Amino acid sequence: MTVRVHIPPVLRGIAGGRRELESDGATLQELLVNLACAYPPLALHLFDENGGIRRHILCIHQERAVRPCDFASHPIRADDEVIVTNALAGG
């Protein structure tokens, strides 16, 4: 199963300049773990020392925002699109 993962601009230099990477997994949590295994420098930026998702990271899955506390239970399917982004505030 392949899922397209959009990488935030600030991390693209670490991902070889690519805007989009491929990963797989049954949940958002698995997807990001597998992504970090495939691209070790990204692991430092996605996960903290305890293996938790960094606190300001959000994912947008099929145009719906998902918070880190729901990543482990949030299912994904083949050919889905996931955007890794961060919580924003502004006005």
Added chain:
Amino acid sequence: MGVTLIVGTKKGSAILVSDEERADWTQTFALRGWNVTASARDDSGRFYAAIASDVYGAALMASDDLEEWRQLDAAPRYKPGDKGNPEHNRIAGAADFAGRYKDGGRFVDQIWTLHAAHGALYAGVSEAGLFVSRDRGQSWAGVDGFNEHPSRANWVPGFGGLGAHTILSDAKNPDRMWIGVSAAGLFRTDDGGKTWHPKNEGVSGDTGQCVHHVAHDPDNAAVLYRQEHRGVYRSDDAGDSWQVMEDGLPVSELSDGHRCSFGFPIVLDRKSGHAFVVPLDGDNFRMPRAAQLAVYRTKTGSRWEAQTNGLPENCFASVLRGAMAADQRSPGGLYFGTSSGSLYATNDLGESWREITSGLPRILSVEAYVT
């Protein structure tokens, strides 16, 4: 030989390269989007830059030519389950959507300083800790003798959190090092990092000295210059005792009523023996007094003297602790950046200054390298 400056900002790093005379500078911009909080060069000539983001954490970049940067796979990190400082986590964990900080963990959220010495690369981080790499950054280990210091439970975060921001080494004694922590004070090891001892005797303050920066000459390591939250000090015995050295410096009232010379960076030009500080108008205002940006200079035993030639008279910016550096050439060149993105330089020990670039984001760190 020219000078290369790595100027870390809130949104990347300006890299400035001078000609032999340090008169003309060319500028490029790298690491776009990252807080560039520190840099260093090791014995082999490789450059390192510490990057951080409120969202994506801290890491290290390396470059051999200052053009191509590559992130190292490893970075300083605490062990899973290390217990964190609750007050630091309260500051660092604002808007803690994932709830990680509520668990009381200890996390590296920023690398405050990098220091190459005796074949190793050291990193001082927040939450305050010291890490060492002996393989050019490919792997990192915590210095447990410091990171698990018996007094750690009493360390108090400063305004920017609990950060280990200053590392000094002794060129003649690899077992001796110093580390400064806001706001826990200065510590020294004499046994290669196994044990660390507070070195704050004579420094004003009853609870947790808030050291801002310390400078020395590694070849004459026993003489230390210290910009503290509560004034400027000197030690002639490797930090065992400290004496106030504010003769000629402007004094401001701090928030607790104490009067002293407040500021952040302190830098030493090793060849001439001059020390430099940038006094600010106390901890309430943190801007130059009367809007006159001024550097003060002293030589051992002499009065501090103001140096304002070429510096602006309408400046409301500050100069952060890591944002001043000396190139250690002769005559000495000094460089400092402001929170409003201007970078000033002198190549005559501060007799005259000029702005060599402006319009940068908030400047966090400045390091100078002869190249």
